[in-house]
Amino acid sequence: MTDWPTVELDPVARLRILARALPHVHLVERSIDAPVARVWSIAGDLEDGVPRFETLVRRARVLARDGERLQLEAASPFGATRFDVLLRPGFCVMHGGSTDIGMAAASEGAGTRFAHFEGHRRFGRFAWPYLAWSMPRELARLARLVEGGERKR
Amino acid sequence: MDSFSDPLVRAAQTGDSVAMAELLLRLEPIVGRICGAIALDQAADAAQEALLQILRDLRQLRDPQRLVPWVRRIAAREAVRMARRQRERAPAAFDPGALPAAGDPELAAAVRTVLARLAPEQRAILALRDLAGLSEAEAAAELGVAKGTVKSRLHRARAAFLERWTS
Numbered sequence: 001m002t003d004w005p006t007v008e009l010d011p012v013a014r015l016r017i018l019a020r021a022l023p024h025v026h027l028v029e030r031s032i033d034a035p036v037a038r039v040w041s042i043a044g045d046l047e048d049g050v051p052r053f054e055t056l057v058r059r060a061r062v063l064a065r066d067g068e069r070l071q072l073e074a075a076s077p078f079g080a081t082r083f084d085v086l087l088r089p090g091f092c093v094m095h096g097g098s099t100d101i102g103m104a105a106a107s108e109g110a111g112t113r114f115a116h117f118e119g120h121r122r123f124g125r126f127a128w129p130y131l132a133w134s135m136p137r138e139l140a141r142l143a144r145l146v147e148g149g150e151r152k153r
Numbered sequence: 154m155d156s157f158s159d160p161l162v163r164a165a166q167t168g169d170s171v172a173m174a175e176l177l178l179r180l181e182p183i184v185g186r187i188c189g190a191i192a193l194d195q196a197a198d199a200a201q202e203a204l205l206q207i208l209r210d211l212r213q214l215r216d217p218q219r220l221v222p223w224v225r226r227i228a229a230r231e232a233v234r235m236a237r238r239q240r241e242r243a244p245a246a247f248d249p250g251a252l253p254a255a256g257d258p259e260l261a262a263a264v265r266t267v268l269a270r271l272a273p274e275q276r277a278i279l280a281l282r283d284l285a286g287l288s289e290a291e292a293a294a295e296l297g298v299a300k301g302t303v304k305s306r307l308h309r310a311r312a313a314f315l316e317r318w319t320s
Contacts, residue, residue, distance in 0.1 A: 003264045004186065004189065004190045004264060004268075004280070004284050005189040005190055005193060005196065005264065005265040005268065006182075006185045006186045006189035006190075006196075007185040007188055007189045007196040007197050007200050008181070008182075008185055009181060009185075009197065009200060009201065009204075013197075013201060014174075014177055014178070014181070016201075017177060017201055017204050017205050017208065018170065018173060018174055018177060018208070020205050020209075021173065021205055021208035021209050022168070022170055022173075025170075069171075084169075084171045085171065086171045086174050086175055088178075091174075091178075093170050093171050093173075093174040094170075094171070095169055095170045095171045095172075100170040102170070102174075121168075
């Protein structure tokens with residue numbers, strides 16, 4: 001019965017579902033004028049790429065890796081946090097302390113649809129005004145990095 | 154048989170976003186097969202709504218070992234709901250002359266064309282019995298109908314499928 005019709009979702013659709021199931025996270029999306037592989041070469045590079053566009057991530061270090069599951073330590077102005085991470089091409093979710101972060105990229109014409117959520121369990125929706133201000137700027141930084149052809153450090 | 158470890162399901166039930174993401178990725182093929190066979194054009198919407206309901210209601214699942222039957226039931230119900238809505242808006246067209254022979258590369262498209270001519274409830278019973286491999290009792294439980302209803306509905310669905318396939 002392998003000829004029965006089936007359906008497969010893209011990474012952005014998966015991230016939207018997860019964001020709707022997590023009431024404390026705020027989701028933003030934008031189009032980026034570059035192929036998914038180029039976008040993900042920065043967004044999916046947690047140590048060298050993410051600190052270049054995430055406002056509060058100064059440094060990040062992978063502590064352990066087992067297939068698609070990683071342990072990551074990220075340093076912010078408020079201290080270091082350890083994250084459990086699920087990372088695969090075009091899709092990443094991180095859970096550490098009371099913070100949840102997600103990123104996804106999918107083809108959109110010749111470019112990319114990029115989705116990103118962040119949320120803080122303790123602050124819940126009280127954090128949304130800040131996230132609504134900071135997250136579009138993070139995505140704009142990512143788009144500039146990718147579209148401008150800047151080379152990674 | 155798909156297996157899911159208790160710790161993964163329990164972690165997802167506590168709201169661990171990474172565990173929820175892993176569960177989402179691993180449940181998607183199960184949900185995609187059921188929604189694809191039942192909801193057809195509405196399959197992507199049905200799969201997304203079913204997966205969202207699964208993640209939101211996960212805490213209600215007491216026994217992680219019952220995860221897959223519980224997921225199939227939610228997917229089948231959501232797919233039937235979407236398919237009914239679509240059927241009311243635009244009944245499917247059918248062109249028997251367009252059907253290829255068995256073994257043709259377009260077989261999947263042909264199966265889909267024939268399925269489109271069946272009622273959503275008939276597609277649901279075919280998907281659960283012939284695609285997911287459930288027993289009559291299991292299919293009855295998952296669709297919330299009597300075992301006898303499953304038997305008669307399956308008989309009619311298979312007959313309708315064969316009639317359209319061979320016509």
